[in-house]
Amino acid sequence: MLNGIRCRAHPTTEQAKKLAQWIGCARLIYNAKVSEMQYFRTFSRKALGAGQAVIDQAYSQFKDAELTPFLSEVPSQILRNSAVQFMNGWQRFLKGLASPPTHKRKGERDSVHLTNELFRFVDEGLIEIGTKRFPVGTLRFTQHREITEPKSIIVSRKAGRWYVSFNFEDATLAPPRPRDEILADLSHLDEAQLTAMTWAGDRGVRDMLHGSDGQVFHLTVSAVAKNRRRELTKRRLQRRLARQQKGSRRRDKTKRRIAHISSGQAEVRRDFAHQTSRKLVDSPYQVFVFEDLKITNMTRRPKPKQDEATGEYLPNGAAAKAGLNRSILQSCWGNIVLYTHYKAERANKVTIKVHPHFSSQTCSQCGHTSSENRSGKQFSCTSCGFKADADANASAVLRARGAKHIIDGEWREQKAKKTVSFRKRGSERVPQNHVERPVALCAQISVKRGCPA
Structure with a gap:
């Protein structure tokens, strides 16, 4: 069974500087995708006959040697993972599970998602982060229980404190019984x-x-x-x-x-x-x-x-x-x-x-x-x-x-009534006519966001 854990991390000054740069670049890509989404949603409402662009997780349009050279100073997996996070939030919005993604502000949700290409557990309380081209070094963290190596981790910063959080397979945890089954026995x-x-x-x-x-x-x-x-x-x-x-x-x-x-x-x-x-x-x-x-x-x-x-x-x-x-x-x-x-x-x-x-x-x-x-x-x-x-x-x-x-069985969920809803013209859908991303928009987003810190 999966178990989540969050541990205090203790990076050196140089490691903290590099991780802060990774966080800033990831935030830039996420905010650029949010701005792109907002632009296309506004465009689809005002120009109904021109069609609607497909919102995806592409991010290469934001990399530019002159406008955003700092994006080439971090692993490409950082940018990819940030675009995937945006896409997950967008899919949740389409399913009616959450509101649309919004911009992240520096200092509020500072975090970066690292997949297994970017880290390796070398010993208890030690993680080697980075690649050959972009090394960060061995990051120390406080490990207070036995863990198995996860597939991805999240390095975050809050109020000057650094954390490492991840999910791992915990053999000590058995799958729990369904809640309704337990309540049915108790009733x-x-x-x-x-x-x-x-x-x-x-x-x-x-x-x-x-x-x-x-x-x-x-x-x-x-x-x-x-x-x-x-x-x-x-x-x-x-x-x-x-x-x-x-x-x-x-x-x-x-x-x-x-x-x-x-x-x-x-x-x-x-x-x-x-x-x-x-x-x-x-x-x-x-x-x-x-x-x-x-x-x-x-x-x-x-x-x-x-x-x-x-x-x-x-x-x-x-x-x-x-x-x-x-x-x-x-x-x-x-x-x-x-x-x-x-x-x-x-x-x-x-x-x-x-x-x-x-x-x-x-x-x-x-x-x-x-x-x-x-x-x-x-x-x-x-x-x-x-x-x-x-x-x-x-x-x-x-x-x-x-x-x-x-x-009395008040815990049983009531079945939702069936309702009929009509989709308004210009609402979120994928039409046959595809609108390409304007190049000026990509440059405008990159210049507006500036270099991350």
Whole structure:
């Protein structure tokens, strides 16, 4: 079974310079193909009778001895792989799986795809990268498990840190059972048996995850202190950044320091999410239940409030909402569910999401729902008198909902209704009339992008 892995890489100064050049050339080809795609789509809409060009993965039109001589200083496989990546994104768009490919900006998605002609694993933690004509050298990386040599790797750079990621055949992993098959077996159990093997977690800001078994997951004291110190340093650098001149080297240096600090904070949160998900999956529970929270909607800024009489803008609580949004995003809500899902799948366990409506106001004993049941951290049912911690009660409610979700068969996917759609004239299709690429376009794209860095 295929397994993915990402390792920290430690290139030398000269190796980092060459890899940065490879990344820049790959980004140039990708962006040129995106510009070419946008041109032909616009051309097909405005000149319907002239036909439409076939969008493919050709890239030789962007290589020019005068305009782009730097493209001849890297292996041709780098350019080919970048064009293939664009074509894969374009095919996903045609199938309705994603939006059309967009331009990549320097510093956002810096990566280069290397196929097996460009690398070779020579020893544990060592990769020889390059060809005889374009050698990079032996790249050191932190190998923390046994691996088999993959067919391709991705070398990436983020906030000054280098990484090597790839997929490899892992003999220790067996193919997981289908999710529907596991849920079908669980649906035959009675509610008491299913509830006993179900775990539910209520996510919050103060306690990141409160389990139905009473266990509470949160960052360690040292991790919280480390991120707090980093936050103070980042704010100081952000104030400095606001005073610096745009385009200056000192401003770029400050931006890199801020990105490095933010990356370190994200690594702490990511490590917490991985450790938490591993503890959950290694437990004897078979089902893990979470609320189906719309985190993107929950962290939106509030709409402006305007006085109808005077037209003046009124306070809308944006500052307080910004603090709440920051706390939500720092609580790893999404990553905890994401990591638990794929790890549970490998262990032949399931993760389900249930609706979160009134989970903090519903009594887990009698089912009574009222806004008066909860007061801060305490839960006291006004109907039966049950008292408990509010998060513990909410997790118990979610566990009962998860068991009912499986027994009632709500996990079964509904069949989509058949619909008839009509393709508009000028939409994406391959006509018989083929339009050749204009040479001026290729030169314009190359000059506009310039030499990569």
